[in-house]
Amino acid sequence: MSARSEGARARDSLPVVWIRRVGAMSLFFAQVMARLIPAFGKPGLIVRQIYNAGARSLVIVMLSGLFVGMVLGLLGFDTLQRFGSEDSLGVLAALGMLKVLGPVLTALLFAGRAGTSLTSEIGLMKSTEQLTAMQMMAVDPLRHVVAPRFLGGVIAMPLLAATFSVIGLFGAQLIGVQQMGVDVGAFWSQTQEAVDLRDVTEGIVKSLVFGVACSLIAVYEGYQSEPTPEGVGLATTRTVVTSSVMVLLLNYLLTAAFLVKN
C-alpha cells in the first residue's frame, strides 16, 4: 500500500471509515461462509471452540442469569402486587427472559468473555507469525483458525442464552415464590399458559443472530488487528464496543420485526 493511500485513508471522515469497515467485514463474512462446510471436515476443531466459547462462559452466564432473574422477581412482584396480579410474575419473568433479557444479556456477556478471548487469541497468533506460518505450510488460516472459532461461537451462543433464561426464571421463582409468597402453582401454570412457541422461537432466533454478529466481529477484529501489543489491545476493545452496540441495535430491529410478524 502506498504512503499516499495510507495518508488519504487517515484523512477519511468517520462515516467513510465505517462504510469501509462494514464493506471489509461483509467480504470477510463471505470468505468465512465459503469455508464453513470444509471446516466441518475437522469436527474436533469445532468441538474445541464450542468448549472454549461456550463451556468456559457457562459459570459467568449462569451466575448473571440467576442475579438478573432475582432482580426481575423482586421488581416484578413489587409492580404487579400494586395491581393485585402478582400471580402473573412467572409470565413476566419468562417472557422477559426468553424474548429480551436472555439473548441480549448473554450476547453482551459473550462479547466480553468469549469475544475478547477470540480476538486476542487470533491477534496474538497473527503477531507471533502463526498465521503466516500456516500460510507457508499451504494451510488456509481462514479455514483452519477462523471458521471453527466462528462456528463454535455461533453454536455456543443459543445454548448459553437458553441456560441464562432457564436459570433466570429459576431466580425469579426463587424470590417470587420462596421469599414473596407467590403461589407456586399459579406461577408455573400461568407461565405455561402464556408462553407459546413463538416466544421461544423469538429468543432462539435472536440469540442465533447475536451469536453470528458477536462471533463475526470477534474473529474479524482479531484477523485484521495490527500485529503489535497495542494493535491487539485496540482490536479487543473494538470487539466489545462494536459487539455491544450491534447487539442492542439488532435487538431493536428483531423485536420490531417479530411484533410486525405476530
Next chain:
Amino acid sequence: MNSNQPTDSQAGDAVIEVRDAHYSVGGRKIFDGLNITARRGRITAFMGPSGTGKTTLLRLITGQVVAESGSVKVWGDEVSRMSSQELFALRRRMGMLFQNGALLTDEDVYENVAFPLRAHTRLPESLVRQLVLTKLHAVGLRGAARLTPAELSGGMARRVALARAIVMDPDILIYDEPFVGLDPISMGVICRLIKQMNEALGITSIVVSHDVQELSSIAHDSFLLSGGKVVASGTPEELSRSALPEVKQFMGGLDDGPVPFHYPAPDYAADLLGESP
C-alpha cells in the same frame, strides 16, 4: 574454491531467480533493481544490515508480497502470476523456519510437527507418529514431544520449527534469521542442522541472517544486500576479501561507513542549543 562449495554434480540449475525487482513500503524503497539467484542443492545466504529487506525478500520469494516490477521466479514459474492454489502447491514444496519459530501455541511439540501432515495427507496415525518422531529425532528433540511451546527454550523452539519445516520433505528450506537470540551452543546446533539437512537431504537452502561467522561456515553462495540492491556476491571468502566499503564495513563489523552510525539529524550544536521539539 570454498570448502563448502559443492561438486559440479551438486551445483544444478537456478531454483530461485529474482531479476530487477522493485518493491517499496510506505513510499520507502526496499528493493531497487534486485538481482539474485539461488541454485539447486546449495546453501545460499542473504546477508545485510538490519532493515535492508532480507525478510521482505523471503516474502517476495514465497509470494506473501508481490514486487512492483521485475520478476521473481521459483523453478521457472513467475510467483506473482500464480493463483492461490498454485501458490499453495508451491509452498507445499517449501519449508520455512521463522525467526521466532512461529509454533502453534495451543498444540504441543508433537502436534506442531504433525500439523502439516494432518493438513495435507490422510496417513494412518501410526505412520504420522513414525514420521514425527523421526524428524524430532533428527533435531534431537524426540524426548520433548509432549512439551508445550511455552516450555521450550528459544533454541529448542527453533529446532521444533525446523522439524516441522522438514516433515513434508520439502525441496527448498528457507531460514529467516535462524541464529537470532541463541546462545553459542544452540547456534552451533542450528548451524550443524542446516548443513546436515542440505547434505543429507539435498535440500536447497536459503538462509537470511546477519551473522557473518555462522554463515561463512555453512554457505556456498552469499549475497550482500544494501540500499535495495545486491552490492556483492560470491563465496563468503570472496566477500571477506572484497575492497568495497559496504562489504568491508559489514564483514568487519565496523560501526561507521556507508551505513552511518548516526541516523540523519540536524546539526548537533544547533540541536542542543535550540528550542525543545
